[in-house]
Amino acid sequence: MTRSSRKARVLRTAPGLYVWVLSWALVEVAASADLKPAPASQEKAQSFGRRFVGLDKCNVCVGTSMCQKLYKGDIRFSPRLSSHAELPPANQRSYLGNLTDDSGTWRPVVLSRLLSPMAQRLYDRHICTSAGHEPSCSVENVLRATPRFQVWTKSHLLLPPMVKCLSAPLLRCPSQRLLDRVVQRYTEVRDVGTVQMKHFSEKDKLRLLYTLAANQHSLVLQMFPGPEGWPFPRYHGSCGRVVVWAGTRPLSSLYSSPLERRADAAYQLLHIAQSLASNSLQFQLYYTSVSAEMFGYAEDCRVFVVDTSTIGVIDLLAAHARDLLPATRSVHPRASPSCVKMSSLSCSPPVTCDLLTCPAMWPGTCLSAQTLASLTAPFSMQHVL
Known part of the structure; x- marks a missing residue:
């Protein structure tokens, strides 16, 4: 019996079954097509994710060391939110989440902004207006033009005069040894472990300056790490203006x-x-x-x-x-x-x-x-x- 004759026999003996299988296949194809978001919706979700973590404000941000894990889905805000397209309300300062590694285990983490969303907006507006610009100006352009940052770009060391008047308690009486440790333990750059900033790009220096000015918390976690015996949670990294560290209970x-x-x-x-x-x-x-x-x-x-x-x-x-x-x-x-x-x-x-x-x-x-x-x-x- 030839292949065409066998096919004709199947159609004659079970036409209802053939129609059902064909209908089921078409429904599955249509459903899978509906599950794939349109390019416009994908772009919108990605754009919302960038705004959510503050990547759109870089390089006036903390860093990007955790962005890959965040967008791969290795960080989840809750068991129900498995992708960056499903994000919690953006008006909170911190969120509880879970982080996975290569072993497949999940660990509790905290994702937190250095400042509350309202305080961050006021902070950005203040930087713009204090420089004589519109409240919605480019904060990065304003900071790059400041005399302080011009000194930063020319120096290979973080010196006490470079952090003068920054309000962080860490910097109230900065010694050179203390500032060397800030640079040496700064994990938002690739080459960690040297006290010199020769390998820092201008964007790296701008991010470090912003972190010192906005909130020192992430820097203290890096300078005095929990795995070395200090009573602070483990620092995992940052993405935009969001910092990730090991989760704890109040x-x-x-x-x-x-x-x-x-x-x-x-x-x-x-x-x-x-x-x-x-x-x-x-x-x-x-x-x-x-x-x-x-x-x-x-x-x-x-x-x-x-x-x-x-x-x-x-x-x-x-x-x-x-x-x-x-x-x-x-x-x-x-x-x-x-x-x-x-x-x-x-x-x-x-x-x-x-x-x-x-x-x-x-x-x-x-x-x-x-x-x-x-x-x-x-x-x-x-x-x-």
């Missing part, structure tokens, strides 16, 4: 936990303060302000400082360090009338680190007794009775 969620677990968290808070004050690198880290929202804990119950935007750093090997140290090295000295809040440091008249007294420089230390009392109030026996 410390407040422990308030209803058993007493033993809460007591352990309180002990870890005290130990963190001690480790920040005394370490082998001879950098003394201190709180300029303290709140419960600054802390979180991981699945293994380890407590971390999850917001480092208010942490100051003193280089103990610098010449001016002896003038900044308190009379006692106690981690939690009793609060005294001499403990006062630090006044804002303006650039006019100039203020040098040598003129800063201990009470003015160490509000986090002076006020730590009251602050930790408020943090550990939920850990008291009175709370559980």
Whole structure:
């Protein structure tokens, strides 16, 4: 029997089946065609994703080290949102998500902007208007034309005069060794590990300058990484103006936990303060302000400082360090009338680190007794009775 005769026999014996199979195939083809978004919708989704993470504002951004994972779908905002075309509301500052690696396992992460969306818009407008431009000007063009950035482009080292008047607590008394560590641990460039910026392009320098000016949090996570024993979450990278670090749970969620677990968290808070004050690198880290929202804990119950935007750093090997140290090295000295809040440091008249007294420089230390009392109030026996 020939092939054509067999086909004719099938049509005669089962015409209904043939029509059903043909109809089913056509339906599947049509459905698959509907599932593929039109080029216009794909372009719209990609454009929305760029605006969502702030890539459209680069190079006035943090970096692009995590963009590939974000757009590959290796980072998901929730189990239901598996692609960058499905994004959560853009009016939030931070989001919980999950990150996968080559092993196929998923780890909790936090995706956060350095500033809230409203604060970021005001920040950009201020840069434009302060330079005499329209509020919607190109922030990158304005920053590139500033005298500060012109100095940055010509220097192979990050020098103390180059960060003068930047408001980050990290930079209140910058030593050369501290700034060298900023550059040496800056992972948003390819060649990491050198204190020189010869391999930095102009866009790299602009991104570093923006990060120092906007929010120091991502830089502290890189300078003092959690995997090396520092009480900070692991830094994964950034995409545009969104930073990704290891996920934690808020410390407040422990308030209803058993007493033993809460007591352990309180002990870890005290130990963190001690480790920040005394370490082998001879950098003394201190709180300029303290709140419960600054802390979180991981699945293994380890407590971390999850917001480092208010942490100051003193280089103990610098010449001016002896003038900044308190009379006692106690981690939690009793609060005294001499403990006062630090006044804002303006650039006019100039203020040098040598003129800063201990009470003015160490509000986090002076006020730590009251602050930790408020943090550990939920850990008291009175709370559980």
